[in-house]
Amino acid sequence: MQLGGRRKKNSINPLSELYGQHLQFYGQPPLENISLSEFETFAVERLKLLKTVENLGVSHVKLTEQYRNKLESQLRTLNFPYRPDAKSQSGSTEYEKRRKDHISHFILRLAYCQTEDLRRWFIQQEVDLFRFRFNVLVPEQQLDFLHKNNLRYDTISSEEKLKLKDQLINSSFGVSGVKVMEHEFYKVPFQDALDLVRLRKVYLKQGYAYIPHQDIVTIVLNDFRTRLSKALALTARSLPAVHSDERLQPLLNHLSHAYVGQDYSIQKNVGKISLDQIDSLSGKSFPLCMRQLHQSLRENHHLRHGGRMQYGLFLKGIGLSLEQALQFWKMEFIRGKVDADKFDKAYAYSIRHMFGKEGKRTDYTPYSCMKVILSNPPSQGDHHGCPFRHSDPELLKQKLQVYKVSPSGINQILELVKGMHYQLACQKYFELTHNIEDSSFSLNHPNQYFLESQKLLGGGKDIKREMDAPQRSQENSASKGSTATQEVAANTSQHLAEMTEDLDSFFQDA
Amino acid sequence: MPSSDYDPASLPDLLPLYYRRLFPFSQYYRWLSYGGVQKNYFQNREFSFTLKDDIYVRYQSFSTQNELEKEMQKMNPYKIDVGAVYSHRPSQHNTVKSGTFQALEKELVFDIDMTDYDDVRSCCSAADICSKCWTLMTIAIRILDRALRDDFGFQHRLWVYSGRRGVHCWVCDEAARKLSVAARSAVTEYLSLVKGGDETVKKVVLTEPIHPFISNSLDVVKGYFTQYALDDQDLMGSKESVEKVLALVPEDILFLQEFEKEKKPEKRWNLIVTEAKRKQSTAKKGQYFEKEIMLQYCYPRLDANVSKGVNHLLKSPFSVHPKTGRISVPIDVSELDKFDPFSVPTISLICEELDRPRPGEEKEKLEDGKEKEDEKDAIEKRKIRDYKRTSLAKYIKYFDQFLDGMARSWKGERLRKSDKAKQMKPVPLNNPEVEIVAEADIIVRRRSEVLSHSHLGYNVLSCNYAW
Numbered sequence: 020m021q022l023g024g025r026r027k028k029n030s031i032n033p034l035s036e037l038y039g040q041h042l043q044f045y046g047q048p049p050l051e052n053i054s055l056s057e058f059e060t061f062a063v064e065r066l067k068l069l070k071t072v073e074n075l076g077v078s079h080v081k082l083t084e085q086y087r088n089k090l091e092s093q094l095r096t097l098n099f100p101y102r103p104d105a106k107s108q109s110g111s112t113e114y115e116k117r118r119k120d121h122i123s124h125f126i127l128r129l130a131y132c133q134t135e136d137l138r139r140w141f142i143q144q145e146v147d148l149f150r151f152r153f154n155v156l157v158p159e160q161q162l163d164f165l166h167k168n169n170l171r172y173d174t175i176s177s178e179e180k181l182k183l184k185d186q187l188i189n190s191s192f193g194v195s196g197v198k199v200m201e202h203e204f205y206k207v208p209f210q211d212a213l214d215l216v217r218l219r220k221v222y223l224k225q226g227y228a229y230i231p232h233q234d235i236v237t238i239v240l241n242d243f244r245t246r247l248s249k250a251l252a253l254t255a256r257s258l259p260a261v262h263s264d265e266r267l268q269p270l271l272n273h274l275s276h277a278y279v280g281q282d283y284s285i286q287k288n289v290g291k292i293s294l295d296q297i298d299s300l301s302g303k304s305f306p307l308c309m310r311q312l313h314q315s316l317r318e319n320h321h322l323r324h325g326g327r328m329q330y331g332l333f334l335k336g337i338g339l340s341l342e343q344a345l346q347f348w349k350m351e352f353i354r355g356k357v358d359a360d361k362f363d364k365a366y367a368y369s370i371r372h373m374f375g376k377e378g379k380r381t382d383y384t385p386y387s388c389m390k391v392i393l394s395n396p397p398s399q400g401d402h403h404g405c406p407f408r409h410s411d412p413e414l415l416k417q418k419l420q421v422y423k424v425s426p427s428g429i430n431q432i433l434e435l436v437k438g439m440h441y442q443l444a445c446q447k448y449f450e451l452t453h454n455i456e457d458s459s460f461s462l463n464h465p466n467q468y469f470l471e472s473q474k475l476l477g478g479g480k481d482i483k484r485e486m487d488a489p490q491r492s493q494e495n496s497a498s499k500g501s502t503a504t505q506e507v508a509a510n511t512s513q514h515l516a517e518m519t520e521d522l523d524s525f526f527q528d529a
Numbered sequence: 530m531p532s533s534d535y536d537p538a539s540l541p542d543l544l545p546l547y548y549r550r551l552f553p554f555s556q557y558y559r560w561l562s563y564g565g566v567q568k569n570y571f572q573n574r575e576f577s578f579t580l581k582d583d584i585y586v587r588y589q590s591f592s593t594q595n596e597l598e599k600e601m602q603k604m605n606p607y608k609i610d611v612g613a614v615y616s617h618r619p620s621q622h623n624t625v626k627s628g629t630f631q632a633l634e635k636e637l638v639f640d641i642d643m644t645d646y647d648d649v650r651s652c653c654s655a656a657d658i659c660s661k662c663w664t665l666m667t668i669a670i671r672i673l674d675r676a677l678r679d680d681f682g683f684q685h686r687l688w689v690y691s692g693r694r695g696v697h698c699w700v701c702d703e704a705a706r707k708l709s710v711a712a713r714s715a716v717t718e719y720l721s722l723v724k725g726g727d728e729t730v731k732k733v734v735l736t737e738p739i740h741p742f743i744s745n746s747l748d749v750v751k752g753y754f755t756q757y758a759l760d761d762q763d764l765m766g767s768k769e770s771v772e773k774v775l776a777l778v779p780e781d782i783l784f785l786q787e788f789e790k791e792k793k794p795e796k797r798w799n800l801i802v803t804e805a806k807r808k809q810s811t812a813k814k815g816q817y818f819e820k821e822i823m824l825q826y827c828y829p830r831l832d833a834n835v836s837k838g839v840n841h842l843l844k845s846p847f848s849v850h851p852k853t854g855r856i857s858v859p860i861d862v863s864e865l866d867k868f869d870p871f872s873v874p875t876i877s878l879i880c881e882e883l884d885r886p887r888p889g890e891e892k893e894k895l896e897d898g899k900e901k902e903d904e905k906d907a908i909e910k911r912k913i914r915d916y917k918r919t920s921l922a923k924y925i926k927y928f929d930q931f932l933d934g935m936a937r938s939w940k941g942e943r944l945r946k947s948d949k950a951k952q953m954k955p956v957p958l959n960n961p962e963v964e965i966v967a968e969a970d971i972i973v974r975r976r977s978e979v980l981s982h983s984h985l986g987y988n989v990l991s992c993n994y995a996w
Contacts, residue, residue: 033864084907111860134796146855189738189739189740189741190738190740209712210708213712214715216716216718217714218718219719219743222740223681224680225678225679226683226704227682252983394909397724397725397726397728398725398726398830398833399645399648399725399727400644400645400727401727402728404726406728409726409728410728414729453922490657491882
């Protein structure tokens with residue numbers, strides 16, 4: 020079936036058949052020919068969209084008015100569908116948008132199916148985008164979508180509702196006794212409602228989750244996530260065929276590199292930092308999370324696993340060599356309860372592992388702010404995590420006082436924390452401790468904080484130059500620092516170079 | 530019951546005896562084979578051993594019970610851990626194409642460690658435990674066991690004493706073993722109420738509405754709170770302790786003066802509760818601080834990382850704890866309040882009990898010689914009689930009952946499988962263009978099938994699966 024973008028026919032518009040629905044599960048791949056330039060444009064624009072989704076997701080609570088407005092305006096700017104009904108628009112434009120949505124999604128699948136990290140990122144943003152668009156639909160449209168996609172979940176009888184009334188009221192927010200009897204409740208195996216189970220937003224009994232219609236979106240999202248995950252795994256297997264096409268390979272590589280920007284995985288300043296500088300550096304140039312970890316390490320002569328990973332990788336990122344790292348940790352642990360022998364047996368292995376010298380030899384990358392904030396929250400006895408996110412505001416305030424931040428500065432920081440703008444709070448901390456008005460960078464990585472600080476305090480030009488080349492090597496196998504970005508087919512090199520600059524600058528501003 | 534003084538230095542002498550005559554191999558094998566419903570389930574299971582001098586070996590796997598026995602008797606491990614069931618035999622994982630060797634299934638497990646409660650217990654800290662703080666484990670088991678059974682519908686839950694300062698739970702239902710990482714993580718978070726590290730003062734925050742799970746858990750805590758917190762831990766007694774509790778209470782409370790005057794712990798606590806109830810009836814937003822305090826001091830603290838990973842290794846039941854000598858024995862939940870970690874048998878005790886002659890034993894020996902059984906049988910019988918002579922007997926008996934309970938479900942599964950095999954036809958998947966090119970395909974599809982088709986039952990799985 021070949022659709023060549025025949026927009027002239029008014030009687031039967033093939034697009035309207037294919038794209039009758041505003042929202043889709045992306046079950047079927049597009050089957051048409053498109054030009055290379057359309058291929059590239061679609062891919063890049065969707066990537067910009069997903070990047071926006073990511074940024075908004077970290078700095079705003081999802082689905083608040085601000086979030087919605089910003090996302091909708093981005094959808095509009097980039098020419099993606101944002102309104103459920105096509106009729107209010109001029110016929111083909113809306114269908115064109117849906118076609119773009121369809122095709123661009125599948126192109127990005129090619130770029131993001133290769134590694135666990137890429138897949139996880141892609142799925143996360145696509146799910147968030149889907150959530151936004153599903154919520155824009157009114158309940159009738161949502162039900163319609165469910166039925167058209169064969170998601171028939173079992174509803175429970177009125178008798179059962181009556182029996183479980185109190186539990187149902189107390190399990191879901193905003194569900195009154197009246198609502199329980201009036202609205203549908205779905206009985207779904209708990210494995211299909213993980214997001215609701217995780218947050219304890221649903222009643223569980225004998226392995227089943229009892230979900231009010233208003234929450235069915237979470238289930239749908241779960242389904243979407245599962246399907247996408249399955250699909251990506253399959254796509255990864257057909258990738259060799261795609262990569263053999265020289266026109267596509269450079270673009271796809273660049274797309275998957277671009278998402279992460281600078282990840283501080285390549286050690287650029289190895290050996291330039293000496294161990295006795297670390298104490299003073301921790302006060303001057305470390306972000307609060309690392310300063311806290313360092314202090315904790317010095318005080319307790321120990322750090323638990325989460326802390327060792329977060330801090331150890333950060334140190335690797337600022338330029339500590341493996342030998343230095345081993346010496347650093349060993350010296351400190353020996354002062355505590357660990358003797359030299361035990362250190363060599365138990366801890367040295369994991370440090371070498373961090374540097375990619377053991378096990379499957381993955382060269383781990385230092386954690387970004389996103390990772391520190393969102394994953395592995397600290398529990399009793401831990402000191403890792405993001406202090407702006409994980410510390411009690413009172414304790415955070417005390418800590419900032421100890422570190423001599425001005426009272427008005429502390430208040431500004433606490434305000435940002437209350438609004439859940441953790442990275443902005445850290446940036447404020449940067450500004451206050453470096454005595455500047457405006458930090459002129461957008462903080463998303465602890466190592467970025469360090470480099471910017473060093474730059475400011477006179478670290479100099481060579482650091483700046485090294486920061487400009489975006490590279491990534493998550494898997495440190497044969498090709499350390501993929502050279503694919505540099506090798507571009509002659510014909511498209513010019514065009515690609517322009518586009519990549521465009522992409523990079525977009526991400527710097529984000 | 531005396532533990533017969535245990536000395537870690539005697540382990541090298543005791544372990545061979547334990548593994549030769551006491552370790553319940555046949556029950557252990559019966560457990561991990563799960564009725565033979567899935568082919569190679571036991572063979573693809575990972576074990577890890579910690580040997581003398583802290584030598585740690587992973588990816589151990591065995592083809593038969595006999596092989597397991599021989600290897601353990603040869604290596605005499607100090608510690609045994611059980612891991613996941615993999616796609617291939619773990620001992621051969623290096624021969625498998627990179628990326629295809631994957632952890633597929635494992636019991637859903639929980640690890641509760643007394644050190645995680647150091648900020649809320651005053652009697653002990655770190656590795657120490659006493660009868661006063663052991664109540665925390667009792668509370669933990671009650672709360673979690675109820676939730677796993679009533680909320681999640683898991684039938685086969687095995688609680689095991691870790692040997693020193695905590696308990697483990699092994700959820701062995703088929704549905705539990707097939708849970709994905711995301712599902713395990715969701716279950717763990719559902720069960721977690723105490724959040725925050727050293728930097729967090731208030732670790733439990735409740736908002737409206739109070740979920741039935743929280744109410745049910747609170748009911749359990751209330752049953753123990755007076756005895757455990759007010760009496761044993763003297764929560765309202767010492768100044769230090771009182772300050773810590775008051776730090777969890779909002780600032781605008783009215784009872785401080787009265788509180789100072791009142792000396793009786795129960796009355797002090799009542800003041801807090803009354804004030805909370807008063808606030809709850811007036812303020813718009815619920816102020817549940819009396820509940821929050823009870824939960825912060827008593828609610829189970831899980832090590833999330835243990836539960837989330839499919840490939841996580843956990844100490845095996847019936848393993849020995851090298852520092853205390855105690856055997857990791859299953860806990861009979863129906864007698865939970867009577868469980869005393871200090872009367873759990875140590876390896877030195879049970880080895881000693883082996884040598885003690887029992888009345889009537891003389892007669893048994895004679896009978897043995899008369900009967901014409903092949904040697905293997907006789908050894909088996911003697912082994913059965915061996916552990917029965919020791920304090921280990923009742924724990925193995927309980928384990929047997931646990932296995933019997935599971936066996937009933939295995940039988941049903943085997944019948945269903947044989948029926949299906951007779952009318953086997955491929956189940957169509959969503960993507961017709963998929964071909965089976967490698968084992969990895971099947972694994973990926975199979976895992977995601979569990980997620981999306983679980984409401985259809987487990988039919989889809991057995992059909993398209995080929996080990």
